[in-house]
Amino acid sequence: xxxxxxxxxxxxxxxxxxxxxxxxxxxxxxxxxxxxxxxxxxxxxxxxxxxxxxxxxxxxxxxxxxxxxxxxxxxxxxxxxxxxxxxxxxxxxxxxxxxxxxxxxxxxxxxxxxxxxxxxxxxxxxxxxxxxxxxxxxxxxxxxxxxxxxxxxxxxxxxxxxxxxxxxxxxxxxxxxxxxxxxxxxxxxxxxxxxxxxxxxxxxxxxxxxxxxxxxxxxxxxxxxxxxxxxxxxxxxxxxxxxxxxxxxxxxxxxxxxxxxxxxxxxxxxxxxxxxxxxxxxxxxxxxxxxxxxxxxxxxxxxxxxxxxxxxxxxxxxxxxxxxxxxxxxxxxxxxxxxxxxxxxxxxxxxxxxxxxxxxxxxxxxxxxxxxxxxxxxxxxxxxxxxxxxxxxxxxxxxxxxxxxxxxxxxxxxxxxxxxxxxxxxxxxxxxxxxxxxxxxxxxxxxxxxxxxxxxxxxxxxxxxxxxxxxxxxxxxxxxxxxxxxxxxxxxxxxxxxxxxxxxxxxxxxxxxxxxxxxxxxxxxxxxxxxxxxxxxxxxxxxxxxx
Numbered sequence: 001x002x003x004x005x006x007x008x009x010x011x012x013x014x015x016x017x018x019x020x021x022x023x024x025x026x027x028x029x030x031x032x033x034x035x036x037x038x039x040x041x042x043x044x045x046x047x048x049x050x051x052x053x054x055x056x057x058x059x060x061x062x063x064x065x066x067x068x069x070x071x072x073x074x075x076x077x078x079x080x081x082x083x084x085x086x087x088x089x090x091x092x093x094x095x096x097x098x099x100x101x102x103x104x105x106x107x108x109x110x111x112x113x114x115x116x117x118x119x120x121x122x123x124x125x126x127x128x129x130x131x132x133x134x135x136x137x138x139x140x141x142x143x144x145x146x147x148x149x150x151x152x153x154x155x156x157x158x159x160x161x162x163x164x165x166x167x168x169x170x171x172x173x174x175x176x177x178x179x180x181x182x183x184x185x186x187x188x189x190x191x192x193x194x195x196x197x198x199x200x201x202x203x204x205x206x207x208x209x210x211x212x213x214x215x216x217x218x219x220x221x222x223x224x225x226x227x228x229x230x231x232x233x234x235x236x237x238x239x240x241x242x243x244x245x246x247x248x249x250x251x252x253x254x255x256x257x258x259x260x261x262x263x264x265x266x267x268x269x270x271x272x273x274x275x276x277x278x279x280x281x282x283x284x285x286x287x288x289x290x291x292x293x294x295x296x297x298x299x300x301x302x303x304x305x306x307x308x309x310x311x312x313x314x315x316x317x318x319x320x321x322x323x324x325x326x327x328x329x330x331x332x333x334x335x336x337x338x339x340x341x342x343x344x345x346x347x348x349x350x351x352x353x354x355x356x357x358x359x360x361x362x363x364x365x366x367x368x369x370x371x372x373x374x375x376x377x378x379x380x381x382x383x384x385x386x387x388x389x390x391x392x393x394x395x396x397x398x399x400x401x402x403x404x405x406x407x408x409x410x411x412x413x414x415x416x417x418x419x420x421x422x423x424x425x426x427x428x429x430x431x432x433x434x435x436x437x438x439x440x441x442x443x444x445x446x447x448x449x450x451x452x453x454x455x456x457x458x459x460x461x462x463x464x465x466x467x468x469x470x471x472x473x474x475x476x477x478x479x480x481x482x483x484x485x486x487x488x489x490x491x492x493x494x495x496x497x498x499x500x501x502x503x504x505x506x507x508x509x510x511x512x513x514x515x516x517x518x519x520x521x522x523x524x525x526x527x528x529x530x531x532x533x534x535x536x537x538x539x540x541x542x543x544x545x546x547x
Contacts, residue, residue: 012128015128031425034432039465042093048060073187089471094147099145102151113126113127113378117338153189250358286356299373300316300317301315308432426536427537435534435541453499455517456518481496482496531543
């Protein structure tokens with residue numbers, strides 16, 4: 001019995017259970033509200049469960065879901081169908097796939113590390129600590145507790161790498177499932193459409209002997225992967241596929257060109273024309289954004305500037321991780337165990353697409369690098385412990401040092417958990433569009449007494465929240481929806497039934513029997529305030545009033 005309690009299998013079970021608890025506990029209440037993307041995933045899953053259509057009536061879309069002018073890969077919506085059917089259209093069901101696959105990623109990480117260091121005597125230690133550090137990772141927990149499709153894509157990528165390595169080392173036919181897993185990641189998140197193929201190329205080059213020896217299996221796997229990917233290839237080549245990229249990438253920033261031209265105007269020498277060439281500027285800008293994602297502040301101190309991806313009180317990693325991450329990287333290059341080179345190259349590949357965006361660092365866009373950071377920390381910890389055991393002769397001193405190290409880790413984890421559950425919802429409820437739900441319940445109880453309800457879109461995308469929280473039948477919505485589609489593909493729902501979603505509330509004329517839902521700053525002085533809807537910190541979010 002004592003042997004079982006300290007066996008790798010039992011410890012792994014403990015780690016997995018702990019990972020599940022951290023991702024599922026109070027999932028429907030924290031984060032304190034849904035983002036509009038989360039609401040869209042939930043409602044589209046609801047529409048699929050009823051009619052096999054998305055919110056706009058497109059039957060079983062396999063290439064993309066149209067959402068606010070963004071064209072999202074479809075997997076997350078389909079994964080949400082069963083939770084919505086089982087638990088209803090609510091926050092828990094909508095976030096269930098992310099939390100579930102996030103938890104499974106902890107388990108797959110264990111098996112992945114066993115394959116990376118397949119020849120090492122310490123591979124089980126590396127694997128167990130890697131799984132543990134991912135289980136308690138603030139980065140991974142934050143992204144697992146909201147309906148972020150990137151988190152599910154990370155699971156498929158990690159699974160794809162694990163199955164590829166396992167096919168090389170043990171069962172060649174697992175290569176087929178590896179390919180399918182990579183393709184599924186590309187059907188889940190846009191960044192994976194770049195990262196997954198690059199990782200496949202890396203794995204193929206690193207296992208050239210296996211590829212050459214098992215050409216039949218490789219060809220069958222490649223064929224199945226291509227056939228699985230084939231239905232969405234036309235969309236990949238369409239203008240809609242690049243719409244989001246064109247909106248956020250640094251190469252469409254005209255300011256960079258203007259700055260380069262101004263510098264050349266001031267100094268038109270040959271050297272100046274070379275240094276200030278716009279292509280040089282773009283390279284410099286790309287490198288700057290690339291290394292933003294590796295900044296110590298982002299990784300260990302404050303985390304992502306967007307509170308949806310970070311509590312802002314700890315980094316994406318713990319401060320405790322920093323020294324072991326450094327040691328892990330140094331020892332990795334020194335010892336070169338197994339497929340060690342996959343880890344740093346995976347990081348380089350995972351950050352590459354996100355560095356093209358203007359907003360960096362960005363924890364969500366580079367989540368595909370996980371769990372490489374946790375593997376490096378685990379590797380560094382094991383090597384440091386081995387070194388300490390070698391240089392410290394007194395057993396009780398060695399054990400005391402280990403106890404202090406893990407006590408420090410526990411303090412880091414508890415500090416994060418306390419902040420996440422106690423302070424985070426109160427401080428950042430506004431970042432999660434908190435207030436919509438209460439205001440929608442009020443509107444649903446009173447809308448029949450008004451001819452029209454005007455709702456501000458200042459907080460962003462109000463129509464999807466009304467569809468979601470009122471459980472509006474998709475067919476009814478499609479019959480009464482006022483939808484505006486722009487040439488570039490942006491979609492605006494201006495209203496349905498007696499609801500109108502506007503940027504500027506009409507106050508300059510008589511509107512009859514009208515209810516207004518506005519932000520506090522937009523409420524006119526002559527308004528008859530009926531109800532205030534507050535954030536968790538007591539600040540007003542929305543106000544219901546008449547004139």
